[in-house]
Amino acid sequence: MTREEIIRSCLIFATGLFLLAFTLGPFIWMIWISLADRADFLVTGQVEYSLSNYRQVLTAHSLHFLDYLSNSLWISTITAIIVTLFSSMAAYAVSRMRFPGRSVVPLLILAMSMFPQISIVGYLFEMFSKAGLINSHMALILPYIAWTIPIALWINMSYFTQIPLDLDKAALVDGASRMKVLYKIIFPLALPGIFSSALLVFIACFNEFLFAIMLTIDYTAQTLPVGIALFQGLHGEIPWGNLMAASAIASVPLVILTLIFQRYIVAGLMGGAVKG
Amino acid sequence: MNATKITIKSLAKSFVTFRGKVDVLKSIDLEIEPGEFFVLLGPSGCGKSTLLNLLAGLEKPSGGELYFDQELVADSVGKFSGPFERDISMVFQSYALYPHMTVEGNIAFPLTNLPQVPSPKVMQAKVKEAATLLQIDHLLDRKPAELSGGQRQRVAIGRAIVRNPKVCLMDEPLSNLDAKLRNEMRAHLKDLQKKLGVTTIYVTHDQLEAMTLGHRIAIMNNGVLQQVGTPVEIYRAPINQFVARFIGSPTMNMLTGDLNEENGSLYLQADTLKIKLPTETACKLKPKNLKKITLGVRPERLYVITEGEQNLALPVNVIENVGPEFLIYSFHKQGQIVVRTPDEPVGDSLCLALDAGHLHLFDDQGARINL
Ligand SMILES: Nc1ncnc2c1ncn2[C@@H]1O[C@H](COP(=O)(O)OP(=O)(O)OP(=O)(O)O)[C@@H](O)[C@H]1O
Ligand SMILES: [Mg+2]
Numbered sequence: 001m002t003r004e005e006i007i008r009s010c011l012i013f014a015t016g017l018f019l020l021a022f023t024l025g026p027f028i029w030m031i032w033i034s035l036a037d038r039a040d041f042l043v044t045g046q047v048e049y050s051l052s053n054y055r056q057v058l059t060a061h062s063l064h065f066l067d068y069l070s071n072s073l074w075i076s077t078i079t080a081i082i083v084t085l086f087s088s089m090a091a092y093a094v095s096r097m098r099f100p101g102r103s104v105v106p107l108l109i110l111a112m113s114m115f116p117q118i119s120i121v122g123y124l125f126e127m128f129s130k131a132g133l134i135n136s137h138m139a140l141i142l143p144y145i146a147w148t149i150p151i152a153l154w155i156n157m158s159y160f161t162q163i164p165l166d167l168d169k170a171a172l173v174d175g176a177s178r179m180k181v182l183y184k185i186i187f188p189l190a191l192p193g194i195f196s197s198a199l200l201v202f203i204a205c206f207n208e209f210l211f212a213i214m215l216t217i218d219y220t221a222q223t224l225p226v227g228i229a230l231f232q233g234l235h236g237e238i239p240w241g242n243l244m245a246a247s248a249i250a251s252v253p254l255v256i257l258t259l260i261f262q263r264y265i266v267a268g269l270m271g272g273a274v275k276g
Numbered sequence: 277m278n279a280t281k282i283t284i285k286s287l288a289k290s291f292v293t294f295r296g297k298v299d300v301l302k303s304i305d306l307e308i309e310p311g312e313f314f315v316l317l318g319p320s321g322c323g324k325s326t327l328l329n330l331l332a333g334l335e336k337p338s339g340g341e342l343y344f345d346q347e348l349v350a351d352s353v354g355k356f357s358g359p360f361e362r363d364i365s366m367v368f369q370s371y372a373l374y375p376h377m378t379v380e381g382n383i384a385f386p387l388t389n390l391p392q393v394p395s396p397k398v399m400q401a402k403v404k405e406a407a408t409l410l411q412i413d414h415l416l417d418r419k420p421a422e423l424s425g426g427q428r429q430r431v432a433i434g435r436a437i438v439r440n441p442k443v444c445l446m447d448e449p450l451s452n453l454d455a456k457l458r459n460e461m462r463a464h465l466k467d468l469q470k471k472l473g474v475t476t477i478y479v480t481h482d483q484l485e486a487m488t489l490g491h492r493i494a495i496m497n498n499g500v501l502q503q504v505g506t507p508v509e510i511y512r513a514p515i516n517q518f519v520a521r522f523i524g525s526p527t528m529n530m531l532t533g534d535l536n537e538e539n540g541s542l543y544l545q546a547d548t549l550k551i552k553l554p555t556e557t558a559c560k561l562k563p564k565n566l567k568k569i570t571l572g573v574r575p576e577r578l579y580v581i582t583e584g585e586q587n588l589a590l591p592v593n594v595i596e597n598v599g600p601e602f603l604i605y606s607f608h609k610q611g612q613i614v615v616r617t618p619d620e621p622v623g624d625s626l627c628l629a630l631d632a633g634h635l636h637l638f639d640d641q642g643a644r645i646n647l
Contacts, residue, residue: 166372169334174435175360175389184385188376 027251034244053245064219065246068227073253075137075223076205079144083152084198086145091156091193092186096168106157113150121214128215135217143215144205151204152197159193160186195264203254224250279310280344280442280475282331288339288352289326289499300326301499303340308477313469315490316479317522323499324479325369328445331477332366333359344442360389362443365436369447369479371428373420373435380416383407383434390439406434409468426457433465437472444469446478450485462488483523487511495519517642520572526603526614528636529578532570535561544571547609551588556632560647569645572636575603575616579629586627595621 001009034053041047057065094102124143125134133139163186171181187194209225216222222230228246231239284306290299300323308314316324329335330342333350342350349357359366365386373382383403387394394402407413410430420428429449436444449465450458466489469476480486486493487507495502495510495518503515514520520528533546542558544551551571553561561569590613594605597620604615604626615626637645 164370164372166368166370167374169329169332170366170368170372170435171374171385172334173332173359173364173366174386176385180389185374 030244031248033240034248036241038241053241054249057242057245057249063231063242063246064222064227065249067219068222068224069250071137071219071221071227072206072223072250075140075144076202078137079141079148079205080198080202082141083145083148083201084194087149087152087197088156088160088187088190088194089182090153091160091190092182094153094157095160095163096165106153109150109153113147117147117210121210124211125214134215135221137221139215139221140205140208140212140223143211144208147208147211148201148204152201155197155200156190156193159190163189192265195261199257199261199265202257206250206254279473281310282306282308282443282475282477283343284308284331284340285343286340287327287330287337287342289323289330289335290338299499301330304499304501306494306501306504308475309491311473311475313466313476313478313489313491315486315493316477316496317483317486317493318481318496319522320481322496324481324496325447326499327496328366328447328477328479331443332364332445333357333362363441364443364445365439365441366445367429367432367436367447367449369449369451371420371432371449373428373431375420378417378419379407379412379423379431379434382420382431383438386435386439402438403434406438409437409471410434410464426453426461429453429461433468437468437474440472441474444472444474444476446476448480449478451480451482458485465489484525487523495522497522513644514572514636515644517570517572517638520636520638524574526575526616528572528574529613530570530572531608531610531613532568534568535566537562544569546571549588549590549608551630552586554587554630554632554635557630557635557637557647561637561645564645566639566645568640570638570640570642572638573630573634575614577631577634578613578615579631580615580617580619580621581627581629584629587630588628590615590626590628592621592624592626 035049035051037048037050037052038044038046057063090105093099094106128134128139133142167185167189168181171185172178176184206223207225208223209229212223212226213229216226219227224246228243228250231243231246284304287301287304288299289301290297292298304327316327318324326335330337330350333356336356337350337352339352341348341352344362348355349362374385377385380400380403383406384399387399387402393399403416404413407416410433412427412430412434415423415427415431420431423431429452432449433446436446446465450461453461462485465478478485478489480489490507492504492506493510494504497518503510503519510519510523514523514528517530521530531544531546531549531551533544533549533551536543536545541555542553542561544553553571590606590608592604593607593612596603596605601616601618602620604617604621606613606615606626615628637647639645
């Protein structure tokens with residue numbers, strides 16, 4: 001190895017280490033606290049490790065943790081499915097068909113996502129109150145769909161436009177209907193894009209806080225971020241151990257999902273379609 | 277055999293873009309006979325693929341009519357049947373193989389779309405048959421990414437022939453292969469078409485491919501048909517300067533100049549070069565009273581002579597030995613003049629004779645003058 005190469009690998013190693021510490025640090029700390037019986041153990045030095053925090057979170061009815069978890073899973077899953085369905089079909093249309101305004105539509109949709117959430121949440125509250133939707137899953141699913149569709153559309157569009165138009169034509173010539181072209185040829189090839197957008201939408205909804213806290217009232221509709229934030233100790237103190245245990249559990253679905261999906265989010269699926 | 281006749285009547289196509297209307301095809305009239313290997317030849321961007329897309333049913337015409345046998349398949353008013361109803365297949369300029377399917381899946385795909393999907397066994401047999409014909413039966417379980425260019429190209433052809441279409445359209449299928457493979461595939465294609473007897477329309481911008489493959493050739497430029505005919509007809513009697521230059525390699529020599537009469541002989545004065553026209557040509561040309569003409573003569577029809585009456589003399593600038601023959605280049609103000617001869621030339625100038633039967637004359641509009 002030359003001097004230059006040594007310096008290079010040192011720098012890469014150092015940067016990697018820093019990034020790892022930066023992202024994993026809080027997570028490790030979270031687990032650590034969740035396992036300890038008291039949050040101030042670093043100051044006092046007296047500590048016992050156990051799983052009691054986890055047990056409490058999962059079993060204590062008053063904490064409603066399982067309610068929050070199921071609300072979150074339902075709302076995020078339904079939103080992700082609907083958004084993926086609509087955004088991928090829209091992306092297909094925008095990337096394949098000639099219709100007036102086809103270059104304007106995606107920009108308009110993107111422009112809508114530029115309004116800060118806080119600026120519309122008040123109106124949403126009023127609207128949903130009138131419709132009697134406050135404190136229901138619907139109250140979150142509807143705004144989440146509107147809020148995540150732009151990003152999903154743009155991700156999908158970037159994947160769809162990479163698929164050569166000749167493939168559609170070839171499939172049409174081979175006798176496939178438009179629908180069949182879509183699900184036999186285009187969707188399988190755009191799968192990495194569809195999966196990454198679905199995953200991103202799911203994560204965004206799973207973590208969303210503002211809409212969730214404004215448009216829900218109690219555990220029948222509140223999601224995990226809100227639920228955890230509102231954890232109360234018996235005497236009004238902040239129950240750090242429970243909080244951290246709940247957060248740790250809450251991250252499990254995301255980790256599992258990412259592990260499953262990342263297998264599909266691979267590049268290079270397009271090889272061999274065209275000459276070269 | 278289910279060969280189809282195709283009739284194209286004043287077919288036109290224009291695209292409306294935000295920069296304005298683009299007329300890509302202007303009133304094309306053509307008849308393609310059943311079972312014919314018909315070649316569409318033209319420079320890049322002249323509208324060949326567009327015409328093919330119209331025939332395929334991937335685009336709607338903006339004017340004119342299109343008939344398969346007696347049946348109207350598309351007009352500009354509203355009648356339009358899609359690719360599948362027309363029972364055509366197509367090999368794309370870019371192959372367009374489905375990357376997520378195996379070779380077998382690719383070739384079988386058209387069969388899975390038939391109104392009555394054949395049983396898996398029949399399907400497999402058909403795929404195998406097509407693959408064997410193209411010598412790719414050992415590749416059936418590979419993905420397109422694992423194939424070479426020539427193999428991909430054959431898969432694309434296999435997909436096109438597997439369901440015995442009425443018409444087979446090919447859009448420059450050989451353009452991305454290396455020279456050797458291209459020659460091989462060319463012969464292969466010709467043989468295949470003969471065996472299948474399917475009406476085939478083949479698009480190319482390579483004149484050699486057109487000459488060797490086609491029963492008949494149509495030459496296009498800027499969306500207008502220039503000439504339709506057999507390769508021999510077009511080679512012997514190109515209808516205008518564009519066709520004359522496009523067909524044949526090396527390109528036909530062209531010299532433009534004024535006609536002068538001296539001592540009863542007719543001369544063409546092309547800048548510094550003075551060419552004496554053969555007596556026979558001169559006799560027929562005189563009554564037409566033309567002032568300015570273009571003389572075209574193919575490199576192999578410029579005969580090097582050592583004695584006898586010469587028609588023109590040229591300086592020798594470059595000599596290329598291309599195996600069995602020599603190409604002699606002489607630089608002229610109007611471009612280079614090429615002479616093709618079997619014998620190595622001696623000296624630094626050439627005496628050349630012309631043969632009245634192998635001269636092409638064009639008027640100042642570029643159209644052929646028939647003598
Ligand atoms: N959808 C379209 N909109 C506007 N113009 C188009 C469209 N499709 C093709 N054209 C134009 O029509 C002309 C002919 O295109 P076409 O693809 O038929 O050429 P080609 O003869 O197949 O050329 P090549 O040999 O390069 O494939 C080109 O000038 C092209 O710019
Ligand atoms: Mg083309």
